[in-house]
């Protein structure tokens with residue numbers, strides 16, 4: 001994924017993720033405030049049913065009392081007993097007695113018009129017949145709830161059933177167990193009441209909240225305006241929203257921290273190592289006297305997914321610092337074997353030089369891996385040169401062990417960038433070295449009167465004294481090649497002969513330049 005895509009994706013993700021906690025907590029605080037208000041409404045619905053049950057208890061008490069007294073004759077004593085019952089039960093408005101299929105007398109006296117007995121709308125679980133909306137024909141009073149037990153009935157004002165002290169503009173409704181409304185207080189919204197009676201529990205419409213409470217005989221519904229939940233909502237919001245913004249902020253910080261980390265050069269390099277995004281390019285090494293190509297140095301390139309190549313000086317220092325260099329060395333070794341297998345298997349006189357970082361040169365870590373790789377692919381270890389730098393010689397004892405091991409395995413050992421370090425002659429003498437590569441800075445200075453230019457004959461002399469083969473690096477001009485040739489330097493590497501190229505181009509170059517060129521020391525340039 002490209003850097004910009006990653007940044008855009010991360011910014012979008014961070015914004016989306018950071019908005020989740022405040023938005024969620026906003027809705028949670030709203031839901032909590034609505035739930036709190038609904039609990040409050042449920043309590044009112046419960047109280048309404050308690051009130052109804054008390055009313056029923058009082059009214060059925062009156063009915064059972066008169067039934068127990070055994071009057072069945074509408075005698076003055078019977079009527080007096082009914083009056084007494086009405087007076088001693090607060091919720092009872094009037095009491096009546098049926099004889100056969102019509103009302104014979106009430107607490108008001110003998111009924112002289114024909115009032116037929118009707119079937120109750122339904123019966124409660126304790127056997128009381130309920131007439132839901134009765135207009136008392138004797139007293140011409142308001143609509144009442146008629147309760148019937150045996151042959152007696154009572155008229156109850158439905159307002160008693162919802163006689164609850166409500167706050168705000170709360171409205172109440174009481175219905176029987178089948179959802180038929182018996183009494184209301186403060187005109188509850190009909191549509192919402194219908195919804196509340198149809199499904200148990202709590203709910204809301206855009207401006208109202210309701211809660212219902214049920215028993216087998218009764219359903220009570222309490223309804224009020226949404227705005228009454230506002231106070232709770234404000235309180236909840238004041239606590240939860242800052243927490244939401246804090247969490248959102250933490251998410252932003254975490255995402256940007258992760259993004260920064262992901263975009264850091266080290267993270268990029270780690271991913272590149274994991275994805276094995278490294279390839280080797282090969283720079284020819286040429287025999288100066290004959291112009292014959294004798295091998296190449298494998299130079300790492302970081303090949304990005306978009307095809308661009310990153311030069312080693314951009315990532316090798318970080319790789320060395322972070323320890324990722326070990327993995328990169330292994331990848332390059334594998335690439336060399338893959339790329340050059342056929343050339344190295346054939347007795348073509350071609351070698352490939354692989355760079356070892358200082359730590360690997362000291363510890364010898366990659367040697368067993370390299371050896372098994374070469375054995376598996378049928379390549380003689382003497383086809384592989386190992387390049388190390390003078391830095392390794394700070395710990396000559398460690399370097400001696402691993403370099404000896406490498407040499408015993410058959411590899412040629414070269415000291416790279418020679419002249420840039422501070423190795424003494426005695427240290428160099430004590431180490432198992434085969435090749436000395438003169439650093440480009442000295443080759444650049446050939447022909448000039450600079451200090452570097454004056455040093456090069458001494459480096460050559462020292463290498464000869466130590467019986468080391470010399471490869472001069474960074475040869476760009478023919479006069480440099482001529483100078484080196486005249487002083488017996490065996491090989492050169494540089495743009496004069498060829499720049500580092502991809503494996504296929506190098507193989508073609510090698511095939512063209514592997515023979516001795518008698519006429520001209522120069523080779524075909526890639």
Ligand SMILES: Nc1nc2c(ncn2[C@@H]2O[C@@H]3COP(=O)(O)O[C@H]4[C@@H](O)[C@H](n5cnc6c(=O)[nH]c(N)nc65)O[C@@H]4COP(=O)(O)O[C@H]3[C@H]2O)c(=O)[nH]1
Nearest residue numbers: 299300311312313316332355356357474475476493494495
């Ligand atoms: N201007 C100029 N430059 C020339 C000329 N001839 C060669 N060069 C450059 O000099 C460097 C030679 O490699 P080095 O001294 O081993 O220096 C290498 C080596 O120290 C390190 N390196 C490269 N690949 C690896 C690797 O696989 N492992 C390790 N540990 N280090 C590596 O990175 C350094 C730089 O490599 P490159 O950028 O490929 O640069 C290469 C090469 O492209 C020339 O005539 N003119």
